[in-house]
Amino acid sequence: MATVNKHPQSWGRYPIAKSSQVVPVYWRDELPNLAAFEQSILPYGYGRSYGDSCLNDGGVSVDVSHLRNFIAFDDETGVIRCEAGVSLADILEVAVPRGWFLPTSPGTKFVSVGGAIANDVHGKNHHSAGTFGCHVTQFELLRSNGEHLICSPEQNSELFRATIGGLGLTGMVIWAEFRLKKIVNPYIDMESIRFDSLDEFFELSAESDQKFDYSVSWVDLLIGGPGLCRGKFSRGNHNQDPALAQKPLKAKKLPLTVPIDFPSFVLNSYTVKAFNEAYYRVQIDKYVKKTESYEPFFYPLDAIHNWNRIYGKRGFFQYQFVVPFEHGREALNKSITHIQKAGEGSFLTVLKQFGDVKSPGMLSFPRPGITLALDFSNHGERTQKFLRELDQIVEDNGGVIYPAKDARMSAESFKKFYPQWQEFEQYIDPKFSSSFWRRVTQGTDSNIPLYI
Missing domain, CATH: 3.30.70.2520 (Alpha-Beta Plaits)
Structure with missing residues (x-):
């Protein structure tokens, strides 16, 4: 199993976390055996999350940024299916010339589709279109017990709800399908x-x-x-x-x-x-x-x-x-x-x-x-x-x-802001964790000093 030495970093560059190993994934048919890892696991894309929701200090970071293949596209309906490491920039490059646009987008296009789902990103059109998750039709989720689950509003619906905005903790999204927005020109x-x-x-x-x-x-x-x-x-x-x-x-x-x-x-x-x-x-x-x-x-x-x-x-x-x-x-x-x-x-x-x-x-x-x-x-x-x-x-x-x-944010504040965290917690994959989740539920602060 290939590993790399470069430690994932968030866009805010604080805190600094050191993964025990970084495991790149290149092919959908050559996925790692998640159960074999001794430490906790967290998927990692392009590191555009500002804080530590994309970091897993002391654990395994599974780099999905190489999963960048398009799988299917319906030019009549605008429904696109692609691997989780495809970036929003990749989608714009192929969709805009065909008269389609992202349903919603954050302020950077250098975000993976998996990350857009995990953080349920929003953009300038939230008042008219909602979040990215509003346009997701289904995705495949790999759990650490080896299960491959298709999640949609009708199938594994609670896991679908937990994964959208679930900060990468419910399993590894392999591919996702969502609806694009029809446009006349760019x-x-x-x-x-x-x-x-x-x-x-x-x-x-x-x-x-x-x-x-x-x-x-x-x-x-x-x-x-x-x-x-x-x-x-x-x-x-x-x-x-x-x-x-x-x-x-x-x-x-x-x-x-x-x-x-x-x-x-x-x-x-x-x-x-x-x-x-x-x-x-x-x-x-x-x-x-x-x-x-x-x-x-x-x-x-x-x-x-x-x-x-x-x-x-x-x-x-x-x-x-x-x-x-x-x-x-x-x-x-x-x-x-x-x-x-x-x-x-x-x-x-x-x-x-x-x-x-x-x-x-x-x-x-x-x-x-x-x-x-x-x-x-x-x-x-x-x-x-x-x-x-x-x-x-x-x-x-x-x-x-x-x-x-x-x-x-303190654990006390997080639990007040998100009282539904306990409902969500039951859908977390038992092998998955992050620096963020340990901090806001267990109160375990990073030992990284404030001044780097």
Whole structure:
């Protein structure tokens, strides 16, 4: 059985975990005997989870990123079947020229299909399309006892629900089938609107979610004042002009690359404020309307390879929460004020509304409400204390934190946020575990120091 020495890493680069072995899987007919491993097991794809849900410190990481074959595609219905290691980028490459698009997508296309299911990812169209799991029709799950189970809403339905958003703990997804979205051409009719207050954001959201499939906003939380924040609201729909289907997309530029880890002092409240000011002002007009390729609209950060190195060797914490609409304004007021007082700047800050399309996933994160996602440099205990206080604001307002992006939530907090965890636990494969799951259910913190 082949093994490799490179240890899996999460996108946030914290914590650092060391697997006992990393086992690559190349073929569906040459799968490892999961029962033969002495340590716990966890599938691993491309490492785009921000926290430790993709890590298994001291255990076995099964690398499924080589399972990248397409199995079937129905051009009439848009139903596609592919192996779990196929990336969303792979799917876009073959589907878009044929007039199909992903049903929903996170902010990066470098995510495996298995990872999209395990984290039940969401995107700019949650209010209209729900999560990725809403579009999955079936998948094959390999359990450690050797069983190969077909899971769907009708067959092994509870295991289907547990696996969607189940963080890779119910077994190894071998292949999956899901529905794509029909499009006329690869272009997006988009609008970008500058706004100068939280109230204006809410007004734009209420208007946009009725007319646009996609909406999201970048926000600057460090301006202070009565408006609390400012930002740019982006919204869009797929263009419907058949003539544009013949218009070739612009040749892709070579991606920018962050070649080194930035020194820790580079990102601070002053540099974040400077970036936010420049990014806000680069759009001179308050309202911009244009038709553009889907790439810059959906995946602006994918144009910068290894952008996570900006945060240096210590890594960073991605923090995303959702609070119900009835507590949205109060929760955002308190959390933004808390962030401003702490001087914990984030230049990758995303604010949007989730809709009421319910996911089949048992542990899925999205639910109706307001969601805010931020990045914070890892400054050790100072950052940990600040985030614990932010946790309390979220909890007090009936919200929850996103497990796929978490690297430090306490077991006590997790069990309050996800009381269904005990129902879910009965579907975990007995040989499967992760650093995340041990931390949030057993309270076993990583022994990795905060400063790497």
